Amino acid sequence: MEAELREKAKELLGSGEIGVVIGFGWNKRKTRTTPVFITKAEDTDKLVFNAYCVNNLSVYLTRKYPDVKAMGKAAIVAKGCDIKNLAVMIAEGQFKRDDTYIIGMTCSGVGYKQELIEANGGELKPEIMPVKCHNCDVRNPHISDAVIGETTDFTPPEEPVGMVFDKIKQIEAMDAKGRFGFWEEHFSRCIKCYACRQVCSLCYCDRCITDKNTPQWIDSSAHARGNFSWNLVRAMHLTGRCTFCGECERACPVNIPLNVINKKMAVVMEDAFDHRSGYDPEVHPPMIVFDIENDKEEFIK
Amino acid sequence: MSEELKKVATGFEPKIMAFVCNWCTYAGADLAGTSRMEYKDNVRIIKLPCTGRIDPLFIIKAFENGADGVLVSGCHPGDCHYTTGNYHARRRWRAFKNLMDFTGIDETRLQFSWVSASEALKWVDLINKVTTQVKAAGPFIEYQGLSEKYDDGLGELPAETEGESKEC
Numbered sequence: 253m254e255a256e257l258r259e260k261a262k263e264l265l266g267s268g269e270i271g272v273v274i275g276f277g278w279n280k281r282k283t284r285t286t287p288v289f290i291t292k293a294e295d296t297d298k299l300v301f302n303a304y305c306v307n308n309l310s311v312y313l314t315r316k317y318p319d320v321k322a323m324g325k326a327a328i329v330a331k332g333c334d335i336k337n338l339a340v341m342i343a344e345g346q347f348k349r350d351d352t353y354i355i356g357m358t359c360s361g362v363g364y365k366q367e368l369i370e371a372n373g374g375e376l377k378p379e380i381m382p383v384k385c386h387n388c389d390v391r392n393p394h395i396s397d398a399v400i401g402e403t404t405d406f407t408p409p410e411e412p413v414g415m416v417f418d419k420i421k422q423i424e425a426m427d428a429k430g431r432f433g434f435w436e437e438h439f440s441r442c443i444k445c446y447a448c449r450q451v452c453s454l455c456y457c458d459r460c461i462t463d464k465n466t467p468q469w470i471d472s473s474a475h476a477r478g479n480f481s482w483n484l485v486r487a488m489h490l491t492g493r494c495t496f497c498g499e500c501e502r503a504c505p506v507n508i509p510l511n512v513i514n515k516k517m518a519v520v521m522e523d524a525f526d527h528r529s530g531y532d533p534e535v536h537p538p539m540i541v542f543d544i545e546n547d548k549e550e551f552i553k
Numbered sequence: 554m555s556e557e558l559k560k561v562a563t564g565f566e567p568k569i570m571a572f573v574c575n576w577c578t579y580a581g582a583d584l585a586g587t588s589r590m591e592y593k594d595n596v597r598i599i600k601l602p603c604t605g606r607i608d609p610l611f612i613i614k615a616f617e618n619g620a621d622g623v624l625v626s627g628c629h630p631g632d633c634h635y636t637t638g639n640y641h642a643r644r645r646w647r648a649f650k651n652l653m654d655f656t657g658i659d660e661t662r663l664q665f666s667w668v669s670a671s672e673a674l675k676w677v678d679l680i681n682k683v684t685t686q687v688k689a690a691g692p693f694i695e696y697q698g699l700s701e702k703y704d705d706g707l708g709e710l711p712a713e714t715e716g717e718s719k720e721c
Contacts, residue, residue: 484613513655
């Protein structure tokens, strides 16, 4: 698989069509993978692909990284879940489909965090895989220019399973005070480092609402009261767009269960508007369109 | 509930923020006023051009600055002055309502409504209903209490932010 990937990268860079291949490479001790930006054909041996390849590299194609854009047309090594983000970015006009070469990787799951795989001796086992991998329906890349690796015949369970779904049910069973208390406990830990925003390929605004200070919409101190507004706004801005790649929760230094709130909103969007983000770059995100006839309004009195 | 809070609760008059659109609900509220209809004075109205202009952040900010309840209202579907603003709002509200519900701010504190320019009676009923409802629910101590509960002397909101809601 890796040999095939390197061969493909070499071919792309050699043709002169591609300026940079964004992929995964080892760190010095081979205990983590780290993003690599290959611009020369002879460097393609740095590329690797394995269970450590947790990161969603699509973030490097956003406007947050103009220096990557300056390297020329990019080819990106992407798992199915990363391609979902690319699909949303294309749907939102961040770049055209032809502007990026997608090297789709067939995937048999990655770890929830790289340190967990390392602790398990470099082996991946189901217990350390994130919820998205257990319910993955894009292990064979759904949008790509080239597919690397053998086709897998993994079929996700009909009813999605995993801790996130259990947690959603558990929270929904609480009363309003209980739900508020649950999130208060988590949000009050937030240190406003904005790692969740930086790591997200769909949080690509040039100026985030938190950075605007006339007026100061989101309180800049990491106080529980202002933390609510940040975390709620982040969730709201990703509603109908989030592909549940799980990067925000992985990046969160204080372990706020952001996956739970993101998944909850994804479920709401699916129930209300029959929309699942990241599957079709031709479909608009549900929050920017409307349906006069079919949008229900039973909650509007 | 502590004794002190009970005392607060007994003489409690809720603060309710109403985010309304200029063309329908505000005109409806205006009609209620010019028709000399009486309704609960707990409501503070903020007029916006359209329901499509109502950013969910406004609502969060209202709660953050001490509102006990929030009401959002605009033109009935099909009546939007800007043709489609309320259709967009309707979608956004569905998402936002669910988000707020999931984080413990349920429909007792956050209400959505359509009130047209001629529905002064509906506006009066709505305000009375929402006021009673929020009064029964009591002050929103969970949110408002966050300031003191997590006060480490570092995380105080600047004074002018505190005052924002009082002006309206």
